Amino acid sequence: MGKIAFVFPGQGSQFVGMGQALSEQSEAARQIFLQADDALGFPLSQLCFAGPEEELKLTANTQPAILTASVAVLAALREKRPDFTPDYVAGHSLGEYSALVAAEAISFADAVKTVRARGQFMEEAVPAGEGAMAAVLNLDRTALHAVCEEVTASGHPVQLANLNSPGQIVISGSAEGVKLAGEKAKEAGAKRVLPLNVSGPFHSSLMSPAADKLHGVLANVSVNDAKVPVVANVTARPVAESQVIVNSLIEQVSAPVLWEDSVQWMVEQGVTTFIEIGPGKVLSGLIKKIAPAETTIISVQDMESLTELLNGGNLC
Numbered sequence: 357m358g359k360i361a362f363v364f365p366g367q368g369s370q371f372v373g374m375g376q377a378l379s380e381q382s383e384a385a386r387q388i389f390l391q392a393d394d395a396l397g398f399p400l401s402q403l404c405f406a407g408p409e410e411e412l413k414l415t416a417n418t419q420p421a422i423l424t425a426s427v428a429v430l431a432a433l434r435e436k437r438p439d440f441t442p443d444y445v446a447g448h449s450l451g452e453y454s455a456l457v458a459a460e461a462i463s464f465a466d467a468v469k470t471v472r473a474r475g476q477f478m479e480e481a482v483p484a485g486e487g488a489m490a491a492v493l494n495l496d497r498t499a500l501h502a503v504c505e506e507v508t509a510s511g512h513p514v515q516l517a518n519l520n521s522p523g524q525i526v527i528s529g530s531a532e533g534v535k536l537a538g539e540k541a542k543e544a545g546a547k548r549v550l551p552l553n554v555s556g557p558f559h560s561s562l563m564s565p566a567a568d569k570l571h572g573v574l575a576n577v578s579v580n581d582a583k584v585p586v587v588a589n590v591t592a593r594p595v596a597e598s599q600v601i602v603n604s605l606i607e608q609v610s611a612p613v614l615w616e617d618s619v620q621w622m623v624e625q626g627v628t629t630f631i632e633i634g635p636g637k638v639l640s641g642l643i644k645k646i647a648p649a650e651t652t653i654i655s656v657q658d659m660e661s662l663t664e665l666l667n668g669g670n671l672c
Contacts, residue, residue, distance in 0.1 A: 358628025361587075363643070364426045364447035364454035366613075367558075369636030370418050372407035374657070375425040379405075381659045384435035385428035388464065392424040395465040396472055400424060415555050416475035419450050420468045426454040426634030427464050429656055433633070436666060442631070444594065444622050446587040448639060449518070449559070449613050450474075452605070458633075459582035461601055466577045473573050477566035478556055478609070487557030488534040494523045494547035503540045507533050517559035518613045521645040526552065528560035559612055567609040574602050592617035615639075619646040631656060631665070 379386040379401070389401035403412055404421050411417055433440070447455035453471050456462045462470075492500055497519060504514045504527060514529030514537045527537055534557070538549035557563065579602050585594035588604040592614040595601050619630075619642070629652040632639045637655045644653060656662050 359443035359622075359626045360629045360631065361444040361446060361622050361627045362430075362442040362455070362458055363445070363630055363632050363639050364451035364458070365422060365632065365634045365636055365639055366447065366449035366451040367415070367418050367422065367554075369634065369638050370412055370422050370425075371635060372405075372409050372412060374404050374421075374635040375401075375428050376405040378428060378432055378658050378662075382428075382432035382435055384431035388424060388428040388431050391465055392420065392468050395468050396420060400468075414475075415479045416472060419471040419475035422450060422635060423454050423457075423468055423471050425657075426451065427457050427467075429633050429658075429662070430454070430458055432659070432662055433656065433665075436662070442584060444585050444587055444625070444627060446618050446622070447589075448615055449589060449608070451634070451639075452586070452589055452608065454634065455586050456579075456582065456601065459584040459586050461580050461582040461586065461598065462577065470570075470573055470577055474566070474570055474609070477569040478558060478563060481564075481566040482556050482562050484555070486531055487529065487560070487562055488531040489517060489526055489528045489552040489554050489557060490534050490538050491524060491526050491550040491552060492538070492541050492546050492548075493550070495525070495541055495545055497525055499544050500525055500527070500537075500541055500546075503537050503544055504529075504533075507537045507540065510536070512536055513561055515560050516612050517557075519616050520613075521616050521642045523547075523645070524642070526559075528557040529562060530557070559608075559610065561610055563610040567606050570609055571606050574605060587618045587622060589613045589615070589618065592621050615642060616646050619643055623647050623651070628652060629654070633657075 445455040512533035514533030517528035518526035579598045582596045
């Protein structure tokens with residue numbers, strides 16, 4: 357039998373109502389939402405369940421909300437199948453914290469407080485309007501990297517931020533840098549350039565102030581060696597030792613998310629089943645574009661999909 361990977365979504369997967377039904381159907385999931393409220397000192401659960409959407413979309417709220425909703429699904433799964441352990445875990449950007457909770461490298465309470473601070477630091481790093489991100493479609497990374505280097509050399513920083521799948525790369529940097537790089541990307545053959553509605557230039561060098569502040573937070577968090585290999589965004593390779601994990605999390609704030617490379621590496625290691633745990637199906641869609649056609653890709657975000665997983669014969 358092939359290997360199994362748990363993967364966890366990042367920012368953009370949130371929606372009002374996420375986790376509400378699950379928390380009513382699973383005591384383990386309910387406890388995760390209660391822990392989040394207690395750790396943060398405000399009712400994050402109600403923001404997840406009832407909104408308003410404008411507040412849920414704020415980075416400082418979105419990050420702990422998605423983490424909580426994801427770990428709640430994981431808790432519900434473990435409540436029913438405590439013996440089920442994946443061969444690898446990985447998460448997209450923010451999702452890497454969910455993966456680390458799954459690997460027991462960091463406690464959920466510490467993780468939710470850390471990502472709350474991470475979101476605040478990322479919002480504060482660049483004044484509103486000065487940074488931007490855009491998705492570039494159907495231009496290979498070498499050509500797009502060259503475009504970004506050319507624009508950056510002209511005094512407008514921009515770089516590859518999310519290498520999501522073949523034909524989908526997100527660039528990030530100064531508003532002018534992203535605009536110029538988008539124009540040059542089209543000239544180089546990109547099919548489309550789509551500006552993203554985000555609050556800052558995430559995973560770019562402009563996030564260095566946020567990375568510095570996160571270093572101070574993580575210095576006071578207990579991080580253990582991972583019990584399951586965590587495929588890190590910054591290297592697309594597994595990390596397990598506690599200090600390496602911390603270093604990866606700090607670097608991740610301003611470094612590219614190597615998602616396509618991470619999935620490819622797991623496939624090369626024999627992963628044939630990817631289970632996306634948490635709100636939305638963004639990662640499932642990306643993995644379909646990366647992994648072989650025969651790969652099993654399952655999205656679990658509520659009791660219905662969890663029951664389907666457990667009853668479908670997909671777990672050994």
